[in-house]
Amino acid sequence: MDFFAQQRIRTRRSRLLYGLFFLIVLAHIAVALGVVWLLLTIFTGGIYYWALVLVVVWIIASFVAGSFVEYRRLRAGGRAIAQRVGAVRLFVDSSQDAWEHSQGVAQQHTAAKKVRFSDRQIAVRDERDFPPVYRRYYEIAQQLAIASGLDMPILYVLPDEQGINGFVAGRHSQDMVLVVTQGALDKLSDEALYGLIGHEYGHILHGDATFNLQLMVVLAGLQILYDWSDPISHNSNRLISDNRYAGSIDSSVSQSALMPQRSIDSHARRTEAQTAIIDAVSVAPAESSYH
Incomplete structure (x- = not known):
């Protein structure tokens, strides 16, 4: 080919x-x-x-x-997309503001923690201060950016997503972002993470991120x-629920249509964990009977 x-x-x-x-x-x-x-x-x-x-x-x-x-x-640009999906930024704070807090009237200062966590960002003074899982992500992204001749994108992570995935988005190099799921950072080896990030850099090189x-x-x-027809569809769902045959329809289907994506993902992970437990219980008697 x-x-x-x-x-x-x-x-x-x-x-x-x-x-x-x-x-x-x-x-x-x-x-x-x-x-x-x-x-x-x-x-x-x-x-x-x-x-x-x-x-x-x-x-x-x-x-x-x-x-x-x-x-x-x-x-x-890409930052708007990252915020829309609930991603958290890996931020290296290079400002001159001191990371310290006051103690009493004497204004005696002590150094603050090296890492600051919030809903929007994980901030550090130096990239080496990132927790190991995020430091590896930062270093691999930096190395591949140098190797490919690209400006390093703004790095984000989806902390609540255990699937293995990533994407890039942005209009130009100044607002280009790379978003990787927590599952990819936790489960992938160095070689696999190089492959995932390199694949996303390919989308930047060929203009796919801007095009999307x-x-x-x-x-x-x-x-x-x-969006205009959405109220009509809700009214239709309400009428269907009043029908005497609606009891045969799985209620979880109608409920999932109204659930936010994060709730759907959480429900899917719980279902997956329960399935794993059931499989383990069902396999155990089979093994004992075999022996």
Whole structure:
């Protein structure tokens, strides 16, 4: 297989998404015009072209407004994405402010802890002060950035995610971020972590991170129609729950649609742990009977 030829093909296909998004916008306009035309014909017996123009303006304005709002949300680039998913930044504080606290009126100062934890960042004075798991992550990311000739991205970690994954996002090198899950840092060997981070650096080199951010802005224009229909879907779910046959539907499905993603992940991890316990119990009698 010619890797670079396949890469060019995939790149062209990805860029076709832009055209497809705008074709979908035109399809929405065509469908809306058809529905309004039919309703006017049935209920008024005539066609009011000003109404058709208003429909076109309303749909185009909706897509533009949705994309503009998303663009404003993503002004910080990759950092906005990292904060949206609840990632915690690894921050080396190189400011001149002393890390110390006062003791009494005499203003006697003692050195503060070398690592400061918060919901938004893990801050240190020197990269060597990071806890070992994060220091390894920082050093590997730094080494690969030097080897690839890239500016080192801003490093984030998803502390509550035990799956093995990572992604990069950003508009340019100044706001490019690398986000890696805690599971990847805990479970991967050095070689595997090099591979994961190197793979994400490849997305930066080939412009995938910037391209994906642009697609998010365009997609937001389509998403706004779903957001408007969301109350309708909730009402529909409420009507279904009142139906006498609704008892046969698994209630966990309807509940999961309203749960935040972090709750869904936590529930999945609990289910996985319970399954492991059940498997261990079921295997034990089989082994004893075999012996």
